[in-house]
Amino acid sequence: MRQWTLDIALDRTRAQPLYLQLAGALADAVRQGRLKIGAPLPGTRVLATHLGVNRNTVVAAYAELVAEGVLCTRNGGGTFVAEAMPTPLRPRAIDIAIPTYSLPPETQSSLPIGVLSPGMLTLAGGMPDARLFPARALSRAFHRALDRRGRALVTHADPCGHVCLREQLAAMLTRTRGLTVSADNLLVTHSIEQAIDLSARALIAPGDAVAVEAWGYPPAWNALRLAGARLLPVRIDENGLDVDALEHLLVQQRLRAVFLTPHHQFPTAVVMAPERRARLGELAMRHRFVIFEDDYDHEFHYQGKPVLPIAAGSGRANVVYLGSLANLLAPGMHTAFVTAPMAAFRRIAALRAASDPRTDAAVECAIAELFEDGELERHLRRACRLYRSRRDALAEALCRQLGSALEFRVPEGGLALWARADQTIDLPAWIRAGQIEGICFSDARRFDFQQNDASTLRLGYGFHDEIELAEAVRRMARALKSTLHRRDQARAAA
Numbered sequence: 001m002r003q004w005t006l007d008i009a010l011d012r013t014r015a016q017p018l019y020l021q022l023a024g025a026l027a028d029a030v031r032q033g034r035l036k037i038g039a040p041l042p043g044t045r046v047l048a049t050h051l052g053v054n055r056n057t058v059v060a061a062y063a064e065l066v067a068e069g070v071l072c073t074r075n076g077g078g079t080f081v082a083e084a085m086p087t088p089l090r091p092r093a094i095d096i097a098i099p100t101y102s103l104p105p106e107t108q109s110s111l112p113i114g115v116l117s118p119g120m121l122t123l124a125g126g127m128p129d130a131r132l133f134p135a136r137a138l139s140r141a142f143h144r145a146l147d148r149r150g151r152a153l154v155t156h157a158d159p160c161g162h163v164c165l166r167e168q169l170a171a172m173l174t175r176t177r178g179l180t181v182s183a184d185n186l187l188v189t190h191s192i193e194q195a196i197d198l199s200a201r202a203l204i205a206p207g208d209a210v211a212v213e214a215w216g217y218p219p220a221w222n223a224l225r226l227a228g229a230r231l232l233p234v235r236i237d238e239n240g241l242d243v244d245a246l247e248h249l250l251v252q253q254r255l256r257a258v259f260l261t262p263h264h265q266f267p268t269a270v271v272m273a274p275e276r277r278a279r280l281g282e283l284a285m286r287h288r289f290v291i292f293e294d295d296y297d298h299e300f301h302y303q304g305k306p307v308l309p310i311a312a313g314s315g316r317a318n319v320v321y322l323g324s325l326a327n328l329l330a331p332g333m334h335t336a337f338v339t340a341p342m343a344a345f346r347r348i349a350a351l352r353a354a355s356d357p358r359t360d361a362a363v364e365c366a367i368a369e370l371f372e373d374g375e376l377e378r379h380l381r382r383a384c385r386l387y388r389s390r391r392d393a394l395a396e397a398l399c400r401q402l403g404s405a406l407e408f409r410v411p412e413g414g415l416a417l418w419a420r421a422d423q424t425i426d427l428p429a430w431i432r433a434g435q436i437e438g439i440c441f442s443d444a445r446r447f448d449f450q451q452n453d454a455s456t457l458r459l460g461y462g463f464h465d466e467i468e469l470a471e472a473v474r475r476m477a478r479a480l481k482s483t484l485h486r487r488d489q490a491r492a493a494a
Contacts, residue, residue: 005050006035006042018053019060026061027070030081041071041079121472122440123394126267126416126460132386133330134370134379141369145362159353161188161337162364168371169337177298178312179321185345187352188364191334192296192324193219194356196259199320199338200227202347203290208256211249213241214449217266220259220294221449229256233449238409240265240272243279250287257290262310263298264414267447267458271412274307281315290344291319297327299380301413302388317341320348325367327415327462328380335360335367387415387462390469394461397473405480406457415462418444421455426483428454433479439472 008025010018029035041047044062048055062079065071072082116122160166166183173179173186189195196219204210206228212221214233221231234249235242241260249255258280262272284291293310301307311321324336338348370376395410395417408419421427427443434441444456461469 006047008051010051010053019057019064022051022053022057022061023064026065027068030070035081037081038083039081041081044079116440120438120440121464121468121475123459123461123463123469123472123476124440124442126414126458126462127331128327128383128415128462129386129464130330130332132379132383133333134375137370137375137379138329138366141373141375142362142366144369145365149365157357157359157361159357159359160186160349161359162361162368164368165335165364165371166337168368170339172371173323173339177295178308179339180312180316181321181339185342186337186339187345187349188359189336189338189352190356190360192294192322192326192336193223195322195324195336195338196220196292196294197223197226198348198351198355199292199322199340200224200229200257202351203320203344204229204256209253211246211255211258212449213260213265215265215268215444215447216259216449217261217294218446224259231449234258236265236268236270238270240270240276241280243276243283246280247283250283255287255289257292258284259292259294261294261296263295263307264300264411266294266296267416267444268418269411269414269416270418271304271307277307277310278313278315281310281313281319284315284318289318291315293319293321295321295323297414298323299328300384300387300415302384302391304412311339320344328376328383329367335364386465390461390464390466391417393466394459394469394473397470398459401473401477402480408459416458416460419457419459421457423455425480426487427457429486430476430480430483433483434476437475437479437482439475439479441476 006029008022008029010021010025012018014021026035026041035041041062042050044055044058048058051058062071066073066079069082069085071079073079163183165188166186169188170181170183170186173181187195187198189198200223204224204227208229209232210224210229211232211234212224214235224231232249232253232255234246240262241258246258260272260280262277264271280291283289291310295309298309309319309321310316311319320338320340322336322338324334326334326336329335339345340348367376370379391410395408398406398408398419405422405425406419407422408417411417421430431442441457441459443454444458445451445454447458464472
Protein backbone atom coordinates (compact mmCIF):
# COMPACT_ATOMS: atom_id res chain seq x y z
CA MET A 1 0.00 0.00 0.00
CA ARG A 2 1.34 3.42 -0.92
CA GLN A 3 2.28 5.42 2.18
CA TRP A 4 1.65 9.10 2.77
CA THR A 5 4.78 11.27 2.83
CA LEU A 6 6.25 11.70 6.32
CA ASP A 7 6.43 15.41 7.19
CA ILE A 8 9.19 16.37 9.65
CA ALA A 9 10.34 19.87 10.57
CA LEU A 10 14.13 20.35 10.74
CA ASP A 11 15.78 23.54 12.01
CA ARG A 12 19.06 24.40 10.25
CA THR A 13 19.77 27.22 12.72
CA ARG A 14 20.14 24.83 15.65
CA ALA A 15 23.55 23.61 16.74
CA GLN A 16 22.40 19.99 16.79
CA PRO A 17 23.31 18.14 13.57
CA LEU A 18 20.46 17.56 11.14
CA TYR A 19 20.80 13.78 11.26
CA LEU A 20 20.33 13.79 15.05
CA GLN A 21 17.32 16.12 14.70
CA LEU A 22 15.85 13.71 12.17
CA ALA A 23 16.59 10.69 14.37
CA GLY A 24 14.92 12.38 17.35
CA ALA A 25 11.89 13.38 15.26
CA LEU A 26 11.49 9.82 13.97
CA ALA A 27 11.73 8.43 17.51
CA ASP A 28 9.07 10.94 18.60
CA ALA A 29 6.88 9.83 15.70
CA VAL A 30 7.09 6.25 17.01
CA ARG A 31 6.24 7.42 20.54
CA GLN A 32 3.24 9.42 19.32
CA GLY A 33 1.92 6.61 17.16
CA ARG A 34 2.52 8.45 13.87
CA LEU A 35 4.74 5.50 12.96
CA LYS A 36 3.24 2.17 13.96
CA ILE A 37 5.17 -0.94 14.98
CA GLY A 38 6.35 -2.70 11.82
CA ALA A 39 5.54 0.29 9.60
CA PRO A 40 7.88 0.88 6.61
CA LEU A 41 9.84 4.11 6.44
CA PRO A 42 10.34 6.06 3.21
CA GLY A 43 13.41 5.26 1.15
CA THR A 44 16.42 7.40 1.98
CA ARG A 45 16.42 9.13 -1.41
CA VAL A 46 12.67 9.81 -1.27
CA LEU A 47 12.78 11.24 2.26
CA ALA A 48 15.93 13.27 1.54
CA THR A 49 14.28 14.85 -1.51
CA HIS A 50 11.08 15.57 0.43
CA LEU A 51 12.94 17.18 3.36
CA GLY A 52 15.45 19.01 1.17
CA VAL A 53 18.52 17.47 2.82
CA ASN A 54 21.46 15.38 1.67
CA ARG A 55 20.75 11.67 1.40
CA ASN A 56 23.66 10.97 3.78
CA THR A 57 21.74 12.86 6.49
CA VAL A 58 18.84 10.40 6.22
CA VAL A 59 21.20 7.40 6.02
CA ALA A 60 22.95 8.55 9.21
CA ALA A 61 19.63 9.12 11.03
CA TYR A 62 18.35 5.67 10.07
CA ALA A 63 21.66 4.09 11.15
CA GLU A 64 21.44 5.83 14.54
CA LEU A 65 17.96 4.43 15.19
CA VAL A 66 18.88 0.97 13.91
CA ALA A 67 21.75 0.96 16.42
CA GLU A 68 19.31 1.91 19.19
CA GLY A 69 16.90 -0.85 18.13
CA VAL A 70 14.10 1.56 17.20
CA LEU A 71 14.35 0.70 13.50
CA CYS A 72 15.39 -2.46 11.70
CA THR A 73 16.27 -3.49 8.15
CA ARG A 74 15.07 -6.59 6.35
CA ASN A 75 16.43 -8.82 3.63
CA GLY A 76 15.31 -7.52 0.26
CA GLY A 77 15.64 -3.90 1.34
CA GLY A 78 13.65 -1.43 3.34
CA THR A 79 13.74 0.10 6.79
CA PHE A 80 10.94 -0.54 9.30
CA VAL A 81 9.92 0.34 12.83
CA ALA A 82 11.25 -2.51 14.98
CA GLU A 83 8.62 -4.90 16.33
CA ALA A 84 10.72 -5.86 19.36
CA MET A 85 12.72 -2.97 20.78
CA PRO A 86 15.31 -3.77 23.45
CA THR A 87 14.07 -0.78 25.46
CA PRO A 88 10.58 0.29 24.41
CA LEU A 89 10.30 4.03 23.86
CA ARG A 90 8.47 5.71 26.69
CA PRO A 91 5.68 7.94 25.37
CA ARG A 92 6.25 11.60 26.10
CA ALA A 93 3.65 13.41 28.11
CA ILE A 94 1.21 15.17 25.82
CA ASP A 95 1.35 18.95 26.09
CA ILE A 96 -2.29 19.89 26.60
CA ALA A 97 -2.77 23.55 25.75
CA ILE A 98 -5.37 25.36 27.84
CA PRO A 99 -7.12 28.33 26.16
CA THR A 100 -7.05 31.60 28.06
CA TYR A 101 -10.49 32.59 26.78
CA SER A 102 -13.69 31.51 28.57
CA LEU A 103 -15.60 28.51 27.26
CA PRO A 104 -19.39 28.06 27.25
CA PRO A 105 -20.90 25.01 28.97
CA GLU A 106 -20.44 21.78 27.04
CA THR A 107 -23.39 20.52 25.01
CA GLN A 108 -24.52 17.14 26.29
CA SER A 109 -24.22 14.44 23.66
CA SER A 110 -27.37 12.42 23.02
CA LEU A 111 -28.35 9.07 21.63
CA PRO A 112 -24.93 7.41 21.36
CA ILE A 113 -24.93 4.60 18.83
CA GLY A 114 -22.54 1.78 19.65
CA VAL A 115 -21.34 -1.07 17.47
CA LEU A 116 -23.10 -4.32 18.32
CA SER A 117 -20.88 -7.19 19.33
CA PRO A 118 -21.17 -10.39 17.24
CA GLY A 119 -24.39 -12.25 17.95
CA MET A 120 -25.98 -9.33 19.81
CA LEU A 121 -29.55 -8.36 18.85
CA THR A 122 -30.97 -4.93 19.54
CA LEU A 123 -34.41 -3.48 20.12
CA ALA A 124 -33.00 -0.13 21.25
CA GLY A 125 -34.26 2.94 19.42
CA GLY A 126 -36.08 2.51 16.13
CA MET A 127 -33.63 2.25 13.26
CA PRO A 128 -34.61 0.97 9.80
CA ASP A 129 -33.01 -2.20 8.44
CA ALA A 130 -30.00 -1.24 6.30
CA ARG A 131 -30.28 -4.65 4.57
CA LEU A 132 -33.37 -3.34 2.75
CA PHE A 133 -31.46 -0.38 1.31
CA PRO A 134 -31.58 -0.45 -2.52
CA ALA A 135 -27.80 -0.23 -2.85
CA ARG A 136 -27.59 -1.50 -6.43
CA ALA A 137 -30.33 0.86 -7.57
CA LEU A 138 -28.54 3.81 -5.94
CA SER A 139 -25.23 2.74 -7.53
CA ARG A 140 -26.87 2.70 -10.96
CA ALA A 141 -28.53 6.04 -10.25
CA PHE A 142 -25.21 7.53 -9.17
CA HIS A 143 -23.55 6.44 -12.42
CA ARG A 144 -26.46 7.81 -14.47
CA ALA A 145 -26.25 11.13 -12.64
CA LEU A 146 -22.53 11.43 -13.32
CA ASP A 147 -22.96 10.39 -16.96
CA ARG A 148 -25.70 12.94 -17.56
CA ARG A 149 -24.31 15.88 -15.62
CA GLY A 150 -20.71 14.88 -14.98
CA ARG A 151 -18.47 17.84 -14.37
CA ALA A 152 -21.26 20.12 -13.16
CA LEU A 153 -21.98 17.84 -10.18
CA VAL A 154 -18.47 18.12 -8.81
CA THR A 155 -17.88 21.76 -9.75
CA HIS A 156 -20.81 23.79 -8.43
CA ALA A 157 -23.27 23.25 -5.60
CA ASP A 158 -26.44 25.19 -4.86
CA PRO A 159 -26.66 25.97 -1.10
CA CYS A 160 -30.31 24.92 -1.20
CA GLY A 161 -29.46 21.53 -2.68
CA HIS A 162 -29.55 20.14 -6.20
CA VAL A 163 -32.60 21.39 -8.06
CA CYS A 164 -33.45 17.89 -9.36
CA LEU A 165 -33.89 16.53 -5.85
CA ARG A 166 -35.76 19.60 -4.69
CA GLU A 167 -38.21 19.23 -7.58
CA GLN A 168 -38.75 15.55 -6.84
CA LEU A 169 -39.24 16.20 -3.12
CA ALA A 170 -41.65 19.06 -3.87
CA ALA A 171 -43.72 16.78 -6.11
CA MET A 172 -43.85 14.08 -3.41
CA LEU A 173 -44.78 16.51 -0.64
CA THR A 174 -47.49 18.13 -2.75
CA ARG A 175 -49.14 14.82 -3.70
CA THR A 176 -48.72 12.77 -0.52
CA ARG A 177 -48.86 15.42 2.21
CA GLY A 178 -50.96 18.22 0.75
CA LEU A 179 -48.25 20.85 1.13
CA THR A 180 -47.94 24.03 -0.90
CA VAL A 181 -44.29 23.66 -1.83
CA SER A 182 -42.02 24.04 -4.84
CA ALA A 183 -38.30 23.76 -5.48
CA ASP A 184 -38.06 27.49 -4.76
CA ASN A 185 -38.99 27.16 -1.06
CA LEU A 186 -37.42 23.79 -0.28
CA LEU A 187 -33.94 23.33 1.19
CA VAL A 188 -32.03 20.02 1.22
CA THR A 189 -29.80 19.44 4.27
CA HIS A 190 -27.22 16.86 5.35
CA SER A 191 -29.49 15.63 8.17
CA ILE A 192 -32.71 16.33 10.04
CA GLU A 193 -30.59 17.76 12.86
CA GLN A 194 -29.05 20.30 10.48
CA ALA A 195 -32.51 21.25 9.25
CA ILE A 196 -33.61 21.86 12.85
CA ASP A 197 -30.42 23.77 13.65
CA LEU A 198 -30.70 26.09 10.63
CA SER A 199 -34.40 26.74 11.22
CA ALA A 200 -33.88 27.45 14.91
CA ARG A 201 -30.92 29.80 14.41
CA ALA A 202 -32.73 31.65 11.64
CA LEU A 203 -35.98 32.22 13.55
CA ILE A 204 -35.14 32.12 17.28
CA ALA A 205 -33.32 34.80 19.28
CA PRO A 206 -31.44 34.13 22.53
CA GLY A 207 -33.87 34.06 25.45
CA ASP A 208 -36.95 33.15 23.37
CA ALA A 209 -39.31 30.66 25.01
CA VAL A 210 -39.94 27.50 22.96
CA ALA A 211 -42.43 24.82 23.96
CA VAL A 212 -41.38 21.20 23.37
CA GLU A 213 -42.99 17.84 23.99
CA ALA A 214 -42.26 16.50 27.49
CA TRP A 215 -41.15 13.29 25.80
CA GLY A 216 -39.00 14.11 22.78
CA TYR A 217 -35.84 13.97 20.70
CA PRO A 218 -32.78 15.19 22.67
CA PRO A 219 -30.72 16.26 19.59
CA ALA A 220 -33.57 18.59 18.64
CA TRP A 221 -33.56 20.05 22.16
CA ASN A 222 -29.80 20.58 21.84
CA ALA A 223 -30.20 22.43 18.53
CA LEU A 224 -32.88 24.69 20.01
CA ARG A 225 -30.76 25.44 23.07
CA LEU A 226 -27.76 26.27 20.89
CA ALA A 227 -29.94 28.86 19.19
CA GLY A 228 -30.54 30.39 22.63
CA ALA A 229 -34.03 29.06 23.29
CA ARG A 230 -35.49 28.52 26.77
CA LEU A 231 -37.29 25.19 26.53
CA LEU A 232 -40.62 24.63 28.26
CA PRO A 233 -41.98 21.05 28.29
CA VAL A 234 -45.65 20.38 27.52
CA ARG A 235 -47.24 17.05 28.40
CA ILE A 236 -48.35 14.56 25.77
CA ASP A 237 -50.97 11.83 25.96
CA GLU A 238 -52.44 9.15 23.69
CA ASN A 239 -53.47 11.87 21.22
CA GLY A 240 -50.15 13.68 21.08
CA LEU A 241 -49.30 17.15 22.37
CA ASP A 242 -51.83 18.34 24.94
CA VAL A 243 -53.07 21.54 23.31
CA ASP A 244 -55.10 22.47 26.41
CA ALA A 245 -51.87 22.46 28.43
CA LEU A 246 -50.17 24.51 25.72
CA GLU A 247 -53.00 27.09 25.74
CA HIS A 248 -52.71 27.34 29.52
CA LEU A 249 -48.95 27.96 29.09
CA LEU A 250 -49.70 30.73 26.58
CA VAL A 251 -51.66 32.57 29.27
CA GLN A 252 -48.54 32.67 31.44
CA GLN A 253 -45.77 32.87 28.86
CA ARG A 254 -45.22 34.43 25.46
CA LEU A 255 -43.91 31.73 23.13
CA ARG A 256 -41.69 32.20 20.14
CA ALA A 257 -42.14 28.65 18.86
CA VAL A 258 -43.46 25.14 19.45
CA PHE A 259 -41.41 22.15 18.37
CA LEU A 260 -43.23 18.83 17.96
CA THR A 261 -43.38 15.50 16.11
CA PRO A 262 -47.13 15.05 15.54
CA HIS A 263 -46.93 12.05 13.19
CA HIS A 264 -45.65 8.99 15.12
CA GLN A 265 -44.55 11.19 17.99
CA PHE A 266 -40.95 10.62 19.02
CA PRO A 267 -40.50 8.57 21.13
CA THR A 268 -44.02 7.39 22.05
CA ALA A 269 -45.22 6.80 18.42
CA VAL A 270 -48.69 8.25 19.14
CA VAL A 271 -50.41 10.14 16.33
CA MET A 272 -51.67 13.64 17.07
CA ALA A 273 -55.39 13.90 16.45
CA PRO A 274 -56.47 16.04 13.43
CA GLU A 275 -58.58 18.27 15.73
CA ARG A 276 -55.54 19.07 17.83
CA ARG A 277 -53.46 19.79 14.77
CA ALA A 278 -56.02 22.27 13.48
CA ARG A 279 -56.34 23.92 16.90
CA LEU A 280 -52.57 24.22 17.25
CA GLY A 281 -52.44 25.94 13.85
CA GLU A 282 -55.09 28.40 14.96
CA LEU A 283 -53.22 29.14 18.19
CA ALA A 284 -50.02 29.76 16.24
CA MET A 285 -51.74 32.32 14.02
CA ARG A 286 -53.47 34.04 16.92
CA HIS A 287 -50.48 34.15 19.30
CA ARG A 288 -47.91 34.63 16.52
CA PHE A 289 -45.53 31.79 17.24
CA VAL A 290 -43.65 29.42 14.92
CA ILE A 291 -44.53 25.73 14.64
CA PHE A 292 -41.52 23.54 13.91
CA GLU A 293 -43.16 20.38 12.59
CA ASP A 294 -40.69 17.49 12.52
CA ASP A 295 -42.24 14.80 10.29
CA TYR A 296 -39.28 12.42 10.37
CA ASP A 297 -41.00 9.20 9.20
CA HIS A 298 -44.31 10.19 7.63
CA GLU A 299 -44.08 7.38 5.04
CA PHE A 300 -44.38 4.47 7.47
CA HIS A 301 -48.06 4.62 8.40
CA TYR A 302 -49.71 1.18 8.32
CA GLN A 303 -53.33 1.58 9.43
CA GLY A 304 -56.06 4.14 9.80
CA LYS A 305 -56.77 7.07 7.53
CA PRO A 306 -53.87 9.23 6.28
CA VAL A 307 -53.33 12.26 8.52
CA LEU A 308 -52.11 15.41 6.80
CA PRO A 309 -49.39 17.56 8.41
CA ILE A 310 -50.14 20.75 10.30
CA ALA A 311 -48.33 22.49 7.43
CA ALA A 312 -51.20 21.46 5.16
CA GLY A 313 -53.84 23.10 7.37
CA SER A 314 -55.14 26.61 7.95
CA GLY A 315 -52.14 27.55 10.12
CA ARG A 316 -49.62 26.73 7.38
CA ALA A 317 -48.32 30.32 7.24
CA ASN A 318 -46.66 29.81 10.64
CA VAL A 319 -45.27 26.29 10.06
CA VAL A 320 -41.69 25.33 9.29
CA TYR A 321 -41.92 21.76 8.02
CA LEU A 322 -38.97 19.39 8.38
CA GLY A 323 -38.53 15.86 7.06
CA SER A 324 -35.92 13.19 6.46
CA LEU A 325 -35.10 10.40 4.01
CA ALA A 326 -33.00 8.45 6.55
CA ASN A 327 -35.72 5.96 7.47
CA LEU A 328 -36.78 5.58 3.85
CA LEU A 329 -33.24 4.91 2.62
CA ALA A 330 -30.91 3.71 5.41
CA PRO A 331 -29.61 4.91 8.80
CA GLY A 332 -26.39 6.16 7.20
CA MET A 333 -28.19 8.13 4.47
CA HIS A 334 -29.17 11.23 6.44
CA THR A 335 -30.45 13.49 3.64
CA ALA A 336 -33.26 15.70 4.94
CA PHE A 337 -35.19 18.82 3.94
CA VAL A 338 -36.99 21.88 5.26
CA THR A 339 -39.70 24.01 3.71
CA ALA A 340 -41.50 27.12 4.94
CA PRO A 341 -43.47 30.08 3.59
CA MET A 342 -41.17 32.24 1.51
CA ALA A 343 -40.69 35.03 4.07
CA ALA A 344 -39.26 32.57 6.63
CA PHE A 345 -37.62 30.34 4.03
CA ARG A 346 -35.42 33.14 2.70
CA ARG A 347 -33.89 33.59 6.16
CA ILE A 348 -33.21 29.87 6.58
CA ALA A 349 -31.70 29.63 3.10
CA ALA A 350 -29.53 32.70 3.68
CA LEU A 351 -28.15 31.16 6.88
CA ARG A 352 -27.37 27.95 5.03
CA ALA A 353 -25.58 29.89 2.28
CA ALA A 354 -23.53 31.77 4.86
CA SER A 355 -22.62 28.86 7.13
CA ASP A 356 -22.55 25.73 4.95
CA PRO A 357 -22.87 26.49 1.21
CA ARG A 358 -21.38 23.16 0.02
CA THR A 359 -23.87 20.37 -0.63
CA ASP A 360 -23.52 16.76 -1.79
CA ALA A 361 -24.72 17.49 -5.32
CA ALA A 362 -23.77 14.08 -6.76
CA VAL A 363 -25.53 12.13 -4.00
CA GLU A 364 -28.57 14.40 -4.14
CA CYS A 365 -28.81 14.00 -7.89
CA ALA A 366 -28.54 10.20 -7.55
CA ILE A 367 -31.41 10.18 -5.02
CA ALA A 368 -33.40 12.30 -7.44
CA GLU A 369 -32.81 9.60 -10.07
CA LEU A 370 -34.32 7.04 -7.65
CA PHE A 371 -37.39 9.26 -7.33
CA GLU A 372 -37.64 9.78 -11.08
CA ASP A 373 -37.49 6.12 -12.10
CA GLY A 374 -39.95 5.06 -9.37
CA GLU A 375 -37.42 3.00 -7.40
CA LEU A 376 -38.04 4.86 -4.14
CA GLU A 377 -41.80 4.41 -4.40
CA ARG A 378 -41.36 0.67 -5.03
CA HIS A 379 -38.88 0.45 -2.15
CA LEU A 380 -41.34 2.28 0.12
CA ARG A 381 -44.16 -0.15 -0.67
CA ARG A 382 -41.89 -3.13 0.06
CA ALA A 383 -40.56 -1.58 3.25
CA CYS A 384 -44.04 -0.73 4.56
CA ARG A 385 -45.20 -4.32 4.12
CA LEU A 386 -42.12 -5.65 5.86
CA TYR A 387 -42.16 -3.18 8.75
CA ARG A 388 -45.87 -3.71 9.37
CA SER A 389 -45.24 -7.47 9.51
CA ARG A 390 -42.33 -6.93 11.90
CA ARG A 391 -44.42 -4.67 14.12
CA ASP A 392 -47.07 -7.38 14.42
CA ALA A 393 -44.44 -10.07 15.00
CA LEU A 394 -42.83 -8.11 17.84
CA ALA A 395 -46.18 -7.31 19.45
CA GLU A 396 -47.24 -10.97 19.30
CA ALA A 397 -43.92 -12.19 20.70
CA LEU A 398 -44.03 -9.69 23.57
CA CYS A 399 -47.55 -10.78 24.54
CA ARG A 400 -46.69 -14.48 24.31
CA GLN A 401 -43.26 -14.42 25.97
CA LEU A 402 -43.59 -11.59 28.50
CA GLY A 403 -47.31 -11.44 29.28
CA SER A 404 -48.11 -8.72 31.78
CA ALA A 405 -44.47 -7.69 32.24
CA LEU A 406 -44.95 -5.01 29.57
CA GLU A 407 -47.96 -2.85 28.81
CA PHE A 408 -48.08 -1.35 25.32
CA ARG A 409 -50.32 -0.27 22.47
CA VAL A 410 -49.62 -1.40 18.90
CA PRO A 411 -48.63 1.81 17.04
CA GLU A 412 -50.32 2.92 13.83
CA GLY A 413 -46.96 3.49 12.20
CA GLY A 414 -43.28 4.20 12.70
CA LEU A 415 -40.46 1.78 13.51
CA ALA A 416 -40.84 1.32 17.27
CA LEU A 417 -43.45 0.72 19.93
CA TRP A 418 -43.73 2.33 23.34
CA ALA A 419 -44.04 0.09 26.37
CA ARG A 420 -44.20 0.45 30.14
CA ALA A 421 -42.71 -2.18 32.43
CA ASP A 422 -44.64 -3.55 35.37
CA GLN A 423 -43.83 -1.52 38.47
CA THR A 424 -42.59 -4.62 40.31
CA ILE A 425 -39.78 -5.16 37.75
CA ASP A 426 -36.30 -3.75 38.34
CA LEU A 427 -35.87 -2.40 34.80
CA PRO A 428 -32.13 -1.50 35.09
CA ALA A 429 -31.40 -5.02 36.37
CA TRP A 430 -33.43 -6.50 33.50
CA ILE A 431 -31.47 -4.43 30.98
CA ARG A 432 -28.15 -5.59 32.46
CA ALA A 433 -29.30 -9.21 32.36
CA GLY A 434 -30.31 -8.68 28.75
CA GLN A 435 -26.75 -7.74 27.84
CA ILE A 436 -25.60 -11.10 29.23
CA GLU A 437 -28.27 -12.89 27.17
CA GLY A 438 -27.26 -11.04 24.00
CA ILE A 439 -30.14 -8.59 23.71
CA CYS A 440 -29.71 -4.80 23.81
CA PHE A 441 -32.60 -2.64 25.00
CA SER A 442 -32.79 0.35 27.31
CA ASP A 443 -35.17 2.48 29.31
CA ALA A 444 -36.45 5.68 27.75
CA ARG A 445 -35.35 8.05 30.49
CA ARG A 446 -33.12 10.02 28.10
CA PHE A 447 -36.23 10.99 26.08
CA ASP A 448 -37.93 12.42 29.18
CA PHE A 449 -37.32 16.17 29.40
CA GLN A 450 -37.00 15.87 33.19
CA GLN A 451 -35.16 12.51 32.89
CA ASN A 452 -37.27 11.06 35.71
CA ASP A 453 -39.35 8.24 34.25
CA ALA A 454 -37.25 5.06 34.14
CA SER A 455 -40.10 2.56 33.67
CA THR A 456 -40.70 3.02 29.94
CA LEU A 457 -39.02 1.49 26.90
CA ARG A 458 -38.90 2.29 23.19
CA LEU A 459 -38.58 -1.06 21.41
CA GLY A 460 -37.62 -0.89 17.74
CA TYR A 461 -38.85 -3.53 15.29
CA GLY A 462 -37.38 -2.19 12.05
CA PHE A 463 -33.77 -3.33 12.45
CA HIS A 464 -34.42 -7.12 12.57
CA ASP A 465 -36.62 -9.54 10.65
CA GLU A 466 -39.40 -11.65 12.23
CA ILE A 467 -37.14 -14.58 13.13
CA GLU A 468 -34.60 -12.28 14.77
CA LEU A 469 -37.34 -10.40 16.63
CA ALA A 470 -38.73 -13.65 18.03
CA GLU A 471 -35.26 -14.60 19.26
CA ALA A 472 -34.75 -11.11 20.71
CA VAL A 473 -37.91 -11.44 22.81
CA ARG A 474 -36.93 -14.95 23.94
CA ARG A 475 -33.68 -13.47 25.20
CA MET A 476 -35.63 -10.71 26.96
CA ALA A 477 -37.77 -13.38 28.61
CA ARG A 478 -34.72 -15.34 29.80
CA ALA A 479 -33.16 -12.14 31.14
CA LEU A 480 -36.38 -11.27 32.99
CA LYS A 481 -36.58 -14.75 34.50
CA SER A 482 -33.02 -14.50 35.82
CA THR A 483 -33.71 -10.98 37.16
CA LEU A 484 -36.82 -12.12 39.05
CA HIS A 485 -34.97 -15.18 40.36
CA ARG A 486 -32.17 -13.03 41.79
CA ARG A 487 -34.75 -10.67 43.30
CA ASP A 488 -36.53 -13.55 45.02
CA GLN A 489 -33.23 -14.92 46.29
CA ALA A 490 -32.31 -11.54 47.74
CA ARG A 491 -35.70 -11.26 49.47
CA ALA A 492 -35.38 -14.77 50.91
CA ALA A 493 -31.88 -14.01 52.21
CA ALA A 494 -33.18 -10.82 53.84
